[in-house]
Amino acid sequence: MGKVVLVTGVSDSFATLVARSLADEPSVEKVVGVDTVLPDGDLSGVKFVRADIRTPVIGKVIAVEDVDTVVHLDLSPQVRGRGGGKELNVIGTMQLLAACQRSSVVRKLVLGSSTAVYGSSPRDPALFRESTSARGGVRTGFPKDIVEVESYTRGFARRRPEVLITTLRAAHLLDVDHFSPLGQYFRSAALPAALGYDPRLQFVHVQDLLAILVESVRKDRPGTFNVAGDGVVLLSQVARRLGRPIVPVPPFGFASGARRVLRAVGSDISPDLHRLLMYGRAVDTSALKEIFGFEPTYTTEQIVEQFRATVRSGVLSGLGARA
Amino acid sequence: MSEDPRKNIGARSAKPGAGRTSPSSAARSLAGGSAPRKAPTKAKPKPQVGDAPAKPAATSKTPASKPAPAQATAKKKPAAAKSSAKAASGAKSAGGRPTSPSSSARSTATGTRLRAVTDDDAARAAAEAAEEAQRRTRSAGATPAAAGIPIDEIVAAVIQAAQRVLGSDWDTRLATLFAALRRRMGGDYAVDEFGFDPQITDILVGAVEPLAEKWFRLEVRGIENIPTEGGALLVSNHSGTVPIDGVMVGYAVKKYAQRNLRPLGADLVFQLPFVSQLARKVGATLACTEDAERLLSNGELAGVWPEGFKGIGKPYAERYKLQRFGRGGFVSSAMRAQVPIVPVSIVGAEEIYPLIGNVPSLARLLGVPYLPITPFFPLLGPLGLVPLPSKWIIEFGEPIRTDAYEPEAADDPMLLFNVTDQVRETIQQTLYALLVDRGSAFF
Numbered sequence: 194m195g196k197v198v199l200v201t202g203v204s205d206s207f208a209t210l211v212a213r214s215l216a217d218e219p220s221v222e223k224v225v226g227v228d229t230v231l232p233d234g235d236l237s238g239v240k241f242v243r244a245d246i247r248t249p250v251i252g253k254v255i256a257v258e259d260v261d262t263v264v265h266l267d268l269s270p271q272v273r274g275r276g277g278g279k280e281l282n283v284i285g286t287m288q289l290l291a292a293c294q295r296s297s298v299v300r301k302l303v304l305g306s307s308t309a310v311y312g313s314s315p316r317d318p319a320l321f322r323e324s325t326s327a328r329g330g331v332r333t334g335f336p337k338d339i340v341e342v343e344s345y346t347r348g349f350a351r352r353r354p355e356v357l358i359t360t361l362r363a364a365h366l367l368d369v370d371h372f373s374p375l376g377q378y379f380r381s382a383a384l385p386a387a388l389g390y391d392p393r394l395q396f397v398h399v400q401d402l403l404a405i406l407v408e409s410v411r412k413d414r415p416g417t418f419n420v421a422g423d424g425v426v427l428l429s430q431v432a433r434r435l436g437r438p439i440v441p442v443p444p445f446g447f448a449s450g451a452r453r454v455l456r457a458v459g460s461d462i463s464p465d466l467h468r469l470l471m472y473g474r475a476v477d478t479s480a481l482k483e484i485f486g487f488e489p490t491y492t493t494e495q496i497v498e499q500f501r502a503t504v505r506s507g508v509l510s511g512l513g514a515r516a
Numbered sequence: 517m518s519e520d521p522r523k524n525i526g527a528r529s530a531k532p533g534a535g536r537t538s539p540s541s542a543a544r545s546l547a548g549g550s551a552p553r554k555a556p557t558k559a560k561p562k563p564q565v566g567d568a569p570a571k572p573a574a575t576s577k578t579p580a581s582k583p584a585p586a587q588a589t590a591k592k593k594p595a596a597a598k599s600s601a602k603a604a605s606g607a608k609s610a611g612g613r614p615t616s617p618s619s620s621a622r623s624t625a626t627g628t629r630l631r632a633v634t635d636d637d638a639a640r641a642a643a644e645a646a647e648e649a650q651r652r653t654r655s656a657g658a659t660p661a662a663a664g665i666p667i668d669e670i671v672a673a674v675i676q677a678a679q680r681v682l683g684s685d686w687d688t689r690l691a692t693l694f695a696a697l698r699r700r701m702g703g704d705y706a707v708d709e710f711g712f713d714p715q716i717t718d719i720l721v722g723a724v725e726p727l728a729e730k731w732f733r734l735e736v737r738g739i740e741n742i743p744t745e746g747g748a749l750l751v752s753n754h755s756g757t758v759p760i761d762g763v764m765v766g767y768a769v770k771k772y773a774q775r776n777l778r779p780l781g782a783d784l785v786f787q788l789p790f791v792s793q794l795a796r797k798v799g800a801t802l803a804c805t806e807d808a809e810r811l812l813s814n815g816e817l818a819g820v821w822p823e824g825f826k827g828i829g830k831p832y833a834e835r836y837k838l839q840r841f842g843r844g845g846f847v848s849s850a851m852r853a854q855v856p857i858v859p860v861s862i863v864g865a866e867e868i869y870p871l872i873g874n875v876p877s878l879a880r881l882l883g884v885p886y887l888p889i890t891p892f893f894p895l896l897g898p899l900g901l902v903p904l905p906s907k908w909i910i911e912f913g914e915p916i917r918t919d920a921y922e923p924e925a926a927d928d929p930m931l932l933f934n935v936t937d938q939v940r941e942t943i944q945q946t947l948y949a950l951l952v953d954r955g956s957a958f959f
Contacts, residue, residue: 315783315784315785315786315787315792315802316783316786316802317802318801318802318804318806318807319709319710319711319801319802319806319807319810320709320806320807320810322806325806387789388789389788389789389790389791389792389793390789390792390793391711391793391796391797393707393709393710393711393796424706424708424709425707425708425709425711426707427707427711427713429703430703430705430707431703432703433700433701433702433703434702434703434704444789472786472792473711475709494706512698512701512702
């Protein structure tokens with residue numbers, strides 16, 4: 194008998210992609226997609242159920258569909274005005290975990306977490322391991338949500354030790370088709386950056402992240418894994434490659450200054466991005482390679498190059514030459 | 517009596533720039549400011565004498581076109597009505613210049629009436645001085661002269677300059693330079709996972725070279741103790757208020773051992789704007805066990821300054837006295853990575869900014885560990901930021917091997933304390949020996 198997989202937040206374009214890839218898997222019998230709004234993309238092979246994971250309805254969905262694998266991707270940093278985002282991320286996860294705990298069929302949970310859980314501060318090591326906790330403290334916004342989501346998941350793991358839990362801490366996607374806060378930032382015509390800081394950034398390729406998610410459903414890979422392309426790029430380096438001018442903004446009041454600049458060029462910025470844009474963040478993916486057994490096919494640099502080829506080139510792209 | 521206006525004029529005609537500099541004009545206005553207080557008491561007894569030289573001053577005022585000093589001298593004049601001997605000596609001191617007004621002034625200064633000679637003489641001298649000054653300022657600006665030079669001569673000069681700077685194959689080198697610049701502008705370069713940018717580092721090493729070789733007259737000893745390959749942990753003393761010693765060790769390692777030093781810095785370094793950006797690019801990273809072990813097991817040369825802010829911010833009176841060597845975390849990192857510890861002793865850094873005071877309250881407010889007061893900072897402002905040219909010696913000591921211990925020995929605190937003390941003692945003894953060798957700190 195094949196698996197029945199529940200994918201939350203399926204209206205997000207990347208989650209849609211995951212659901213469809215899972216539906217193509219021979220070992221998967223059925224994929225159920227759950228969200229409050231209908232996805233824009235094609236959901237062929239996926240059973241869509243309109244349900245809100247913040248309500249106990251999700252427990253009924255799990256019970257009715259006999260779900261044995263839950264892929265939780267409904268963690269979104271994009272909602273401005275923190276109330277909505279927190280509702281969705283934290284309360285949704287709590288409801289989902291409560292439903293999973295009640296169910297006797299669920300035996301695997303894949304959590305699509307984020308490297309935001311490490312925060313971003315000058316007191317952090319150059320590369321975060323899975324065992325490193327956020328030293329600078331994670332006080333607000335999406336990073337705090339993610340920390341809480343992960344701690345609830347750990348609580349769930351204690352109460353239901355027989356459920357396999359895979360936590361994937363993924364770096365930002367950088368892709369025109371799929372939303373990510375950094376992707377949105379790098380698409381804008383001018384890039385506000387904190388004066389005197391040049392953060393290290395890491396990205397993950399859509400294909401890699403997709404393959405890892407499918408792999409963690411297909412095989413049993415319990416544990417926590419960082420997911421990112423090899424190597425790092427500097428913010429200034431990405432800006433030069435994309436040919437987009439950097440607008441220096443004073444570090445004090447960087448968040449509002451950056452937002453003002455981006456609004457002026459007709460774009461927007463996620464509210465939790467400013468610390469990342471000051472101090473940067475990079476993760477160690479050796480656990481992914483050695484324990485999970487997945488070698489990312491794209492380096493961070495290649496992801497940036499691919500992104501450059503697909504987006505409109507910036508105003509300064511004539512200045513530099515590339516090998 | 518009228519020696520003051522003439523002295524002024526003489527100074528102007530002899531050295532056209534001298535009258536213009538602010539210190540002298542400030543001094544003159546100061547003198548003028550103090551004069552009126554004395555004026556009523558001394559000038560009143562001889563009103564007719566004070567009256568006479570007032571006119572030449574008035575005439576000299578206009579051609580000199582310097583309102584402030586002229587006014588000052590005009591004010592000073594009544595006060596200067598002293599003995600004629602003083603006047604003669606003043607004229608003599610001003611009489612060094614070759615122009616005729618001086619000689620005439622000296623001859624007449626001893627006389628009782630100055631008016632007949634000085635009036636037109638001083639005016640003429642002033643006019644000459646003004647003209648001379650004008651001529652000099654005209655010739656100082658190169659703009660009118662450049663128009664006369666043909667364009668091919670300029671081109672030839674530029675090519676010659678390029679050859680002199682870049683060598684005989686200057687055109688290919690210039691082309692590579694532009695290509696490299698274009699690649700930089702296009703973001704086509706790689707940094708490692710710590711953010712280390714070798715291209716920037718090479719440029720900065722070149723930029724630091726004059727400071728190290730010419731200003732500090734850096735002497736490097738024991739460079740052969742740095743392993744040519746593989747990891748090693750360089751442990752050094754820390755001093756000098758501003759961590760220039762870290763820069764110098766990095767420079768010495770790059771220049772003489774052709775390896776990149778990866779300094780481990782305090783979190784403050786990564787908090788400050790510009791500093792954090794630069795630190796990451798030259799290969800620094802946070803001083804924590806994770807990063808130290810990662811660097812060392814990757815076979816890099818890591819550098820630590822275990823004294824930290826206690827060492828770098830200690831008063832000048834305690835120079836070359838090593839502070840506590842942290843908590844010995846660097847030894848456990850080296851043991852886990854099984855790499856040797858190279859003790860580095862730096863002499864000379866203590867004298868660059870002698871720390872004689874501290875403002876703890878303001879430092880706390882700014883979030884920095886100390887706010888230094890040196891003999892020249894903040895007294896001289898930005899000039900006080902110039903490091904004093906002390907003579908530097910960096911000695912790389914014999915490596916202390918850690919591979920004799922098991923990696924598990926890193927969990928034995930007593931052993932760690934012993935090795936820490938051994939490293940510290942080695943550096944302290946080397947410092948004493950180097951200080952004797954160096955002799956005077958600045959010569």
